[in-house]
Amino acid sequence: MNQAQENCYYLTNATSPSYEEKKRISRDSRDHFGILRDIGNELENIFKIIPKQWQIIQQRVIPDDVTKNKLFVTAYDNKLLVPNIIMSLYINNRYYPEPWKVLLCTPSTTMEELAIFIKRCFFAADNGYSDNLFCIANLEELDFESQYNLVNYIKEAQFEIKVL
Structure with missing residues (x-):
């Protein structure tokens, strides 16, 4: 055993x-x-010692407008739909969400957490994790300054990727 x-x-x-x-x-x-x-x-x-097995989903659901290597943003008024939306996005990508691919924001989410997650998104392919979907949800929970800084950080990261 x-x-x-x-x-x-x-x-x-x-x-x-x-x-x-x-x-x-x-x-x-x-x-x-x-x-x-x-x-x-x-x-x-x-x-933690049990090897992870990727679970590929055979049937797609209603398609979302997610394009490979493009930022996708959506807004919903009903917060109760957020888990369903996240699951729909992942099912359409034919994988289940994993903790390191989803960031659920709260009022206490720090800019450092956001920056680390953005780096993980942009450099995943360089580290053997291409064709993955990353999701940040509940951005409205962040204060205005954090939202503003996040947008600027994403723009800078996109620019750095183009320069490299």
Whole structure:
């Protein structure tokens, strides 16, 4: 049995805390983000050694106006549609979205995070990841200055690519 299977075995056979323990945990715990982070870290430790398999989707859905190597921007008033739009874009590209290909902005998203993501987008092909789709969503959550800086950063990155 390999390490990932062993970890999964122990996870699936773990005993659930008693009702009294659950009440104590939920009452004592106020750091919900910390709990989610810890769960995420444990899941990452379990699954990081399993090789990723690309999943190619056989059937396309309604086509979007996405052109290879071109920036695509869309705006929707209904925020509830954002996950559906993202999934539609990826399905049309015949892949599932992966965490390193999607950036969901919040009011606390920094310019550094945006810059790193833009570099990842523009230099993906140079690093063996051609024909990938990258998506930044919820830009309206950013303050005006961050939105302005992002647009300028994208323009600069496009110019640098043309010069190279």
